[in-house]
Amino acid sequence: MNFLSLFVLIPALMMMGLFVSKNRKQIQFVMATGAILLVIMSAAVTYMYLTERAAGNLATMLFTADTVWYAPFNIHYSVGIDGISVAMLLLSSIIVFTGVFASWKIDPLPKEFFLWYSLLSIGVYGFFISVDLFTMFMYYEIALIPMYLLIGVWGSGKKEYGAMKLTLMLMGGSALLLVGILGIYYQSGATSMNILEICKTNIPIQAQYYLFPLTFMGFGVLGAMFPFHTWSPDGHASAPTAVSMLHAGVLMKLGGYGCFRVAIYLMPQAAHELSWIFLILTGISVVYGAFSAIVQTDLKYINAYSSVSHCGLVLFAILMLNQTAMTGAVMQMLSHGLMTALFFALIGMIYGRTHTRLITEMGGLMKIIPFFGVSYVIAGLASLGLPSLSGFVAEMTIFVGSFQETDTFHRVLTIVACTSIVITAVYILRVVGKILYGAVQDKHHEHLDPATWYERLSVVTLIVAIFAVGSAPFWISSMISDSVMPVITQLAK
């Protein structure tokens, strides 16, 4: 048990705290304390990671710890982090933190809400600190189920349908994944499910041919890869604010992270051979998601489709199989996580006031609730890749990286993917124009409550993070870039 396990332990303790808390005050206290602790933890881990690297530690994973768990299956509870996990942990902490404040006054059943919320975060954190296939898969599944209840109980609209669809489709993904993982383990002949051990072995190429698609698709479902993305619009549209934030912000990143860490890292030959299929699919995701977003009228649908497009870009970049593009992919995960969380937070807060999410029924909100208006514009600008906001660095890294592949196929796809930045601008500006500018559409919207302190806290934290990543990308990009190296080495084999 090393300190990384605290990331899992703290939410677990939060759950216990929630069990014994009696009223809303205590619940809020538990959640706030836990969330702050997690943020501090991840900041500390980042610092420790960077100092350790600066001290010349070149191991693939740092702070590793390994405890045998199920000896007959060579299942170990092993943790460890590299730059990518650190980035993801930071992201998770920020989003868990802001999610808590975004749902500060959740009603009804706050205790149960936060219980599931904490369980969800256990899954997320656990996934990012794991280096063992089994524990990774386990945490992945832990993260799936609370979603059902969170959406089903606290959601809105077609919540039961959305929740069920989301859960079942993701379960379908995990079904593919499980076959993939078991196949990898047995075909590699490794004596451990530890990724670092398996990568030293050679999985027979014939096995890779079917294991790679299984694994990639399995994670791809969570990464909203075309055509397995349809859970995303319905699921996100009906989810409560904090859940949308956490799900789109972090959970969808599990998909990209998994593709990177498991599918490509462990099966490099198949990745080379088969990447074209998935490049086409993800390329479609990128453009298709963006085009679909143009004609949506529900704010959450717009954002969900936009997530399809942006997350498609993550997988797209990973499949380019070069260092720069992969770095860009991770940056994009981080960036998309932050900005989509911001979007969902704002949409939730606006919805809480206007009681509608249809852009046709809103207008002129900038004048009424300027704080949300300005924040929404910032989120939008981040989403369409404005420099100094996080989206720009991520997308540019991806495009520059993707362009390193010289053949016409990759070139054309890259250019097609680039067009998404224009389409993104179209739907973002459409929304901003419709809901924030112009005249107020609904008489009831003329007097809306201003933002409360906890809403401001949540929104401002995210905006600051977006600016931080976007304005000073160097350290984070180099941190990620270093950690992509092992995969590149693996691919070069």
Add this chain to the structure above:
Amino acid sequence: MDYSSFLQMKEEFSLLAVMVFLLVYDIFASEKALRYFQPIALVLFAAHTLLNCVPREAFEVAGGMFQYVPMQTYVKTILNVGTLIVLLQAHKFLNEDTNRIKRGEFYFLTFSTLLGMYFMISAGNFLMFFIGLETASIPMATLVAFDKYNKKSAEAGAKYILSAVFASSISLFGMSLIYGTTGTLYFNDIAVLFTGTPLQLLAFVLFSVGLFFKISLVPFHLWTPDVYEGAQTNITSYLSVISKGAAVFVLFTLLVKVFVHIIADWQPILYGLAVVSITVANLFAIRQQNLKRFLAFSSISQAGYILLAIISGTALGMASLVYFVLVYMFSNLAAFGVISVIEQKSKKILMSDYNGLYQTNPKLSFVMMIALFSLAGIPPFAGFFSKFFIFSAAVQQGFYVLVFIALLNTIISLYYYLLVVKAMFINANETPIETVTSDVPAKISFVLCTVGILVVGLISTIYSQIAVFSFGI
């Protein structure tokens, strides 16, 4: 002949002692003393469970008719714990005025079936096996028809006894052919002589369908939902867990010990049965409204999953199988327990009756939910681990496609488990079932189940212990 070796059959004798004591106590004790009948019975049985939970050296009794291997202790302990939980849950039911008079019989019959299963598990000879099997199933029929003024119960009893006897007569016919082709009834000898001649294969098929019936695999499962629905809920849970658990273990033992030479023949059978069982049961389960029927189909589908452990025939598969049964026991009993306490209170058993249950019965809903999640194989509940292990055991032997089909089916199964969760937590209801207060034994049983579901997966010692004594081909 030295009969002292018979004393080694500790579990059987200790259970028999409990049975005899209870029988005598029930008949001769005063009305006042009878008030303590149930506590005494429970304590005695718990003591029996505890006394017999430590594995011993392997031994044989009666020239190999009774063969003990340490793994059996675990299996029997699992059955004991399961029975104990069932009895705890039945405590309230048996204290009702109409049933008080019958409770002695209830215990006696239950323990009889358990004893039958003990013998079945430890059998080293087809005669012993057959006696065990029938001892386990005939009293079961009376238990199913226990509620004698209930039409459904009677119907269920009839269906059970008819189907069971039909199955066992086919099985018996199969045994006769096995005897005819090998000339012996001892497992150890048959294993050598059973080489797979056509007649032997026919014998094997006829014999094994009897066991498939017990495990209720498709297409030998049709009795299951009707009987589960008609029987009193605690008996249903007993039927679904204990009876099935014993049968799957026996199936595995027989396949790897006796029919080891024809592995190439029984693997495809199990393959097909697993696929059909899981799929068909799931398809039926999604449309069930009655929760007992619902869990019946769920248990059929679970039985299909168990075949994945058996099909590998490896030690890993064996350990996974026993572990799966353990986890399944906790999960299923928790679910049935909730259904039974609610049924006793409100006579409501339909899924729609459970709408909004969380508002009035948060704890019961919670137990039900984790039980269902465990059945669906969701971490961190134990069901996830047990499923993962059987899949792993199957993949190890190269059954990729089978595992994949099974996994696709987990999507369907998750769907219907979530339907119940949805009913309890999400669906609105003006008049939810009123708050139910369960008695102390039932509470203990829920705690046991919950702890089991939560802990068995996370603590790997349990699995490791089981794995120590597991055996395969």
Add this chain to the structure above:
Amino acid sequence: MGDLFINFFSNPVPMEAYLGVSLIMFFAGVYGFLSRKSLLMILVSIELMLNAADINFVVFNRYLYPGQMEGFFFTLFAIAIAACETAVAIAIIINIYRNLTSVEVGELDEMKE
């Protein structure tokens, strides 16, 4: 054909004949189980099936493995068990009759689908 004829008379009853009888009994039982309407007749059919198996045991023991007693003993136990089964089954059928005032198997269909 001739051999069979001769064998038939020199060896009073060949094993195949017994097996034939048991097989016919067995399938008669199966047929009865599937086709009779009355629960009692179904019970009788089951008895046929069980006894067919018993005959097998005895015949195999007698003809193939005359040196041992396993088959005979098995049959004894099986008969006892069959008796138990019948007893329990009849008890249940009586219970059915009390509840439905009928012993028609077709009426046992309250629970389905």
Add this chain to the structure above:
Amino acid sequence: MQYTLLIVLLPLISFIVLGLMDSKWKPQVAGIIGATVLGIITLLSYITAFEYFSFHKINGVYEKLIPMHVEWIRFTQYLHIDLGILLDPISVMMLVVITTVSLMVNIYSLSYMHGEKGFQRYYAFLSLFTFSMLGLVVATNIFQMYLFWELVGVSSYLLIGFYYTKPSAVAASKKAFIVTRFADLGFLVGILFLSFYTKTFDFGVLTSGNASVFASTTGVSFMGLSVMSWAMGLIFIGGAGKSAMFPLHIWLPDAMEGPTPVSALIHAATMVVAGVYLVARLFPVYEVYAPDVLHGIAYVGAFTSLFAAVIACVQTDIKRVLAFSTISQIGFMMVALGVSGYGSHEGLGYMASMFHLFTHAMFKALLFLGAGSVIHAVHSNEMNHMGGLRKYMPITNWTFLIACLAIAGIPPFSGFFSKDEILSACYEFSPYMGGVMTFIAGLTAFYMFRLYFNIFWGKEHKHAHTPHESPFAMAFPLVFLACVTVVAGFIPFGHFVTSDLANYDIHLDYTVAGISVGVAILSIALATIMYRKESEVPKKLATTFAGLHKAASSRFYVDEVYIFITKKIIFNLISTPIAWFDRHIIDATMDGFGGVTQWTSSRIKSFQSGQVQQYAYVFLLGTLFIAALVYFIH
């Protein structure tokens, strides 16, 4: 020259402070802070210009200075975005232009925007724009330029949509952003092409003339065209978008929905010339490695210039006239670059283009501010709401006239000199090009005086209240810019900015000058006849050339084409079907899995008939089936 960093940073700080404080401060405070910061950086730019042009000439060639530079993000071993400051003649010139115009606009706005809601926000955005524009011009590498390019686009978006409750302003801002964004896509892909083969973003390396940098591009083609053509062509598309070249010009006229000072700053003087600046920045690359693209630029520029000039002749909204005039003038600059070569005399076009950029910035800003002053007075943009204003607004009148003379190319105003150089370069390129450009220059003089007479002369329109001269804060910038316009032509521009960084003495080509001045005077005379007094001539002409007139008034229907593309094609033919496909095919397939499961479930329910005999039957069949299975397998 470390202090140049301040020039860039101060507006940023000003933006952050003003943005965060927003309405917590009084409007005047925000305005004064904004204007003061601009004053400081203007001063700093002048010092920079002075120091640079005086002391950083080595062997007659200006050196390229990089006083500051940090690595911002690293993509690959070779490719990294640096943020830095590059000082060379054109960037220093741009610093001066931007800060000057920006300062004027800041001062002007103090009065013009007085009392507007969101005054603080306005100043914050102005600071943001100034910051981005300055960052753009001092960019040391192409990616830094792209980065600020985008920021400039956003500040433009925010400022155009300043009156966000006005639907037309919102639509215009959206249009401006999306059209330029589309062009930026070209820019981006161009950068990707260029950088991939040259392994660098750095302007210093790219323009060093070192052939080894481009070694890997030789013979490499992508889909039939050489990669350098792709790269430079695409980069030009980016420039064309920002600089409103046909057919990407459509956003600029609409951008006039923004406050007028913003139009003066962004859409006349600075941002719209970013495209010209970009081409000039990469000129050595264009010239050597993509001469075909460079010629293309010349033709695009010429066509745009003509096209816009024709439209400008018939527009009635004074800001639109100015907008089209801007497009036309930028066309001039593009043409000049396109026809230019490298070297002292061959590089005449380059020098002329930069010269024109400089002079145009001043007089066009002046025109816009003057127009603003008029609009401020009559509260309308329409020509026919004006007329005869010269009596009420003398300062505006005179300064406007100076600017008109300058743009028409009448000596000794600045426009004459710069335009003359352009025309000389064109004639040297080809007489046809020279002729066309001269004709456009004539058109320019015509529509400008049409505008001038319609505003200040002609029939007086009835006003609700008497128009009055603008206050000092507005008048001062007019006068200042007018002075600049008068004297700027005499700057020996060739001593400062040339294609090869060496000295070049401008000498007037009297033939060309004579022709162009003649044409200008003729055009002005024509305009005088037609518009000085009310006359029937314009109407007659309009009816005679009804088709042309209508087409030109409707801006040759380019907007309609765009609307067709966006609304009909993208929205109705791509997005809506895709969204439908997603819901009804993809999603329905996913739902279909569930449906099929349910259907199958209901189909097989009869197996569970409740009949125990049927159960036994199935049991038996199962047994037989297994037996058969075993038989076949065995």
